[in-house]
Amino acid sequence: MSHVWQYFSDNRSEVFGWLRTTIWLAVVPLVIGLAVSLPIGWFASRFRWAYPPVISFGGLLYTIPSIVIFLALPGILGTGILDPVNVAVALTVYCIALLVRAVADGLASVDRAFLDAASAMGYSTRQRLLAIQLPLAVPAIGAGLRVAAVSNVSLVAVASTLGVSQLGSLFTLGNTTGDTAPIWLGLIMFILLALVIDAVILVGLRAATPWRRALQQ
C-alpha cells in the first residue's frame, strides 16, 4: 500500500485533475438524465398507451454496450474521439434509459387514494402531481438514481480505453508501465467515488422524504 500512497503524493496534481474530470463525467449526466426522465416518465405513467413503447425503447438503449456509443458519438456529433463530451452524452443516454422506467413506475405506484384525497381537497392536477405524487415517488426514483450513479462511475472507466483523460487513465498508465501502483490507486479512487456519490444521493433522499423518518418514530 505504501507504494500506492507514494505514487499518489508524487502525482497529486495530475490525479486531482483526473478526479475532477471523472466527477464531472459521472455527475452531470445524472443530473441532466434525471431532468429529462421526469417529464418522459410522467408521460409514460399518465398515458397508458405510451408506457410499453417508452419502456421498451429505454430497455433497447440500455442493451447497447457503452463502447459502441462512445465510438458512434464522434461520428454523429462531429466531436473528436478523445472529447469528454462523447462520454457525457453517452452516460446521459444510459441515465435516461434507466431513470424513465424508475420515474414511470414510481409515479404509477402511488396509492390512488392519496391522489383522490388531494383532488377532494381542491388540488389542481398539476399541484397534485408536484406536491403529492412526485414526493411520494421519490424513494422509487431514488433507487433508480443510485443504480444509475454507480453504473455511471464504472462506465467512465471504460472510456479510458479510447484515451479520454480521467481517472481511468491510471489503468492505461499501469498497463503500459507494468506498475501496479497507479492501477490500485485508480481502483481505490473509483470505488471511493462511487461510495461518496451514493452517500450524497442517500442523504438527499432522506432530506426529500421527511415523513418516512416521522413514520418510523
Add this chain to the structure above:
Amino acid sequence: MVAGVLGSSGGLPSIRLVPGWLTTASNWSGQHGLLVSLREHVVYTLVAVVLAAFFAIPVGLVLGHTGRGGFAVAGVANAIRAVPAFGLMILLYVLVSPKITFRGGIGWLVPRGALGSFIPIEAMLVVLAIPPILVNTYAGVQAVDPAARDAARGMGMTGRQVVTSVELPVALPLVLAGVRSAVLQVIATATIAGYLPFLGGLGYQIFINGLPQINNTKVGYPAMLGAAVIVALLAVVAELLLLGVEKLIVSPGLTGSFRLKRRSRTLRQAQAGVPDGYSPQIQGET
C-alpha cells in the same frame, strides 16, 4: 501511448462508410475477420457466464433456502458493481500474465501465447457476471410463496427436494433475468478483451487494429464502429434468444396466460352460477 497517436481531434472518416465496411465480404473472412472475432467474442462470453452461473446459482439457492446471508449477498454484489471492470482486468493482467510461462495455445479456445491475457479477462468477466445471477437467484427463492414451501414439506419432501423441485422452478424466471443481465454485461465488457495483447473478440478491430490508425478509411474509424455495431447486434440477439429460452423452460403454471385462462373461466362460471366442470361454448375464447 494511444493518446499521442490520436492527437488530432475531429476529421475522422465519415460514419457513412460503416455500412459499406460491414457489407464488404473480405472484412468478414480471414484470421481477424468479423466471423472469427464474433466466434471468439461468443466463446469469451459463454465461458464467463457458464462459470459464473455454476457458482452463483447453487450459492443463491442455498442462501435463499436457508434465508441466511441476504445482507451479505446484497452488500457483496453492490461492492462488486462499484469496481470498474477495466481497472480490474488491467490489475489482473499486470499481476498474472508475467507468472504464466506457457506460450502455446489451447485448441480453438485460447490462441498461441494468449493464456496470460485469457485468464485475466475471463476472471474479470466471471466476477462481473456473478452479482446479477446471485442476487436474482437469492431474491427468486426468497419470493417463493411460503405456503408452497410448506406444502412441499408436508408432502414429505426433503430440503434438497424442496430446493430442486419447488424453489428452483418457481424462482426460474428471476434466475433467468439475472443470467440475461449478466450476458448483456459480459458481451459489452468482453469488447475490452481486445485491449490486451494476443486476444481477439470484436474488440480486436476496435483497440488493436483500429485505434492506432483511426483516420484510415478502411481499418480505422469505420471498421471500429462496424465492429461495435456487431457487438450491439450480438447483445440484442442474445437477449431475444434468452427470452425465447425462458418461454420454453419456465413452467406454464407460472406464466400469466395459463393462470388467467383458468381463472377467468372459473370466474365467469361462478358469476353465471354454472357448476364447476361445466364448460360450454366459452371454452374457445381466451
